[in-house]
Amino acid sequence: MKLSSEIEVLRDTVPNKSAEELIKELPQNATMRDIFDFCKRNNIHSLAQGMIELPPPKKLRDIAATICAGDENEIHQYRNRFGEEDYRDALVTLMQKRYEAPHITRDHILATAGVTGVLCSVLIYLKNEKGGSDKVRDLGLIVPFYTYHAKQITDVFGRTPVYVSSKEDFTPDWEAIHRALFEGNGLDLLIVTNPGNPGGNLWARDDLEKLIEMTGKAGCLLLMDEIYCDLIWREGYWSPVQMDKLPKHVIVARGFAKSLAAQSWRCGYAVGDPEMIDKLMKIHDPIYISVPWLQHAIGRYITNEYEDFDRHIKETGDLMQNNWKILAPAMQKALGWTPLEPSGSMYGMFYHHVSTDKEAIVHGLAKGVGVAPGSIFWPNNPDNTGYVRIHCGVSHEKAKEIVAALESAPNK
Ligand SMILES: Cc1ncc(COP(=O)(O)O)c(C=O)c1O
CATH class of the missing domain: 3.40.640.10 (Type I PLP-dependent aspartate aminotransferase-like (Major domain))
Structure with a gap:
């Protein structure tokens, strides 16, 4: 698939931009940051990043606030x-x-x-x-x-x-x-x-x-x-x-x-x-x-607050796994990608079955979701590793919105 026809797939999703603009924003070697920024600019959900989107535990932030406001630790030193x-x-x-x-x-x-x-x-x-x-x-x-x-x-x-x-x-x-x-x-x-x-x-x-x-x-x-x-x-x-x-x-x-x-x-x-x-x-x-x-x-x-620490880790883990459970089948259905069951981390990988990682990325964007190309994790960033990666550290509401976007996106 040629770059221009890849980009054509994005016509309906980003109608206000020319093919040249889109190619510039999504170069052949686009990184997860490029895709994340592209999603932000164009109002598309992103699962490309490796940045957890949930806040640190409240009790931890309270402790930090107390330490910051007090004198006992001489935080200027x-x-x-x-x-x-x-x-x-x-x-x-x-x-x-x-x-x-x-x-x-x-x-x-x-x-x-x-x-x-x-x-x-x-x-x-x-x-x-x-x-x-x-x-x-x-x-x-x-x-x-x-x-x-x-x-x-x-x-x-x-x-x-x-x-x-x-x-x-x-x-x-x-x-x-x-x-x-x-x-x-x-x-x-x-x-x-x-x-x-x-x-x-x-x-x-x-x-x-x-x-x-x-x-x-x-x-x-x-x-x-x-x-x-x-x-x-x-x-x-x-x-x-x-x-x-x-x-x-x-x-x-x-x-x-x-x-x-x-x-x-x-x-x-x-x-x-x-x-x-x-x-x-x-x-x-x-x-x-x-x-x-x-x-x-x-x-x-x-x-x-060990119990709170334990609870936070468990809740974060449950959330990521529950997100994966709904995102993996929705992506498989909408994009034909085969999920690889993760055993840990914040991520999940898919085989995309198309000829380049970039082509898979553009298909994902056209269905309303940004993902990371496998190429950034392989030597010399090859055009086709066969993989894309998603990040599951988002709220369950956001994961559900992405599933809904995938289900409602037109087939191209
Ligand atoms: C495998 C791995 N190591 C290290 C880091 C960065 O760690 P830190 O922010 O603690 O320096 C990341 C962040 O994504 C990571 O995925």
Whole structure:
């Protein structure tokens, strides 16, 4: 299908714009931000973004307001470089109460500026430790990957990551992993996101244990991005934090941007061997100077309002799953896309069965909904990955409106 005829499909949905304007607004390599902005400008629902649309829990915001209005925490000052006591202690409590990780102590935890703060610190640590970018072996990413992991690696090292394929169902491709770790240059870092974004897949415990062993043998750091660890839809989630002794080469990155909808609060944390935590602090601190004072609010909320925290996570999870339950069949019916059942995260993927991701995106827009193209999560942004991704972190009313729009859209 030619671009112009793709765009023709949008004629009825956006009648006030010329084909040229539409092509400009939706270039061939449109990202989820382009699609989100396009939807906003043209009054179309968007599920392209990765931004949860629900507010943080009221009790958490109240605690933040009290801290902000009071004097006790001297919020004009720097925060402790490892993170404040109340935040780190709350995280230890979470490890014990929620994550089956009784061996994690305060020394294993570094407060960070979101999960991105962990990522950037690990990358810079590795570059410094090895004595420069050219001394570092390859940096690996499992495909499909979170777009910014690739960007951050490229920005820090001045070269693109090595992409390690997975199987069609997003389970590990052991041959590809073995090749990347032990053949050619080998890897100094492998990043794995669990649950996956965009895949919504979970790594089985056996597979993760095997990966930990293999990366250890290869002298490769394993960075687990577990930002979605609170958004799990089925049994069987496992994390290295549960090990009796977290191996020195494994670092886990977590945060509250998704589970507490605190995206701009920039409160995350790294879990690792205490020696590694110490080294990461020395990189993180001069870049970010402090993790925001909001860490006190999250710390106290977890410690004093654990039941509310638990309720919020459960309600958010139920909402996302209920949204997926109505959106998946409605999209399948209206667009012919085949849903892939997610096991966690905020997302759901579909096989779109048309010849390019862009064509699928335009069909979605013509039916009244914006979605993200698979291409942004694959190496070199191919025209056709066969996939699109939706985000389920919207209100149920909005999900129902999208279903109604899909049901009423004319067939073209
Ligand atoms: C896999 C993954 N890692 C990290 C982030 C960003 O995390 P933070 O906002 O805590 O830096 C996102 C946000 O979409 C994500 O999907």
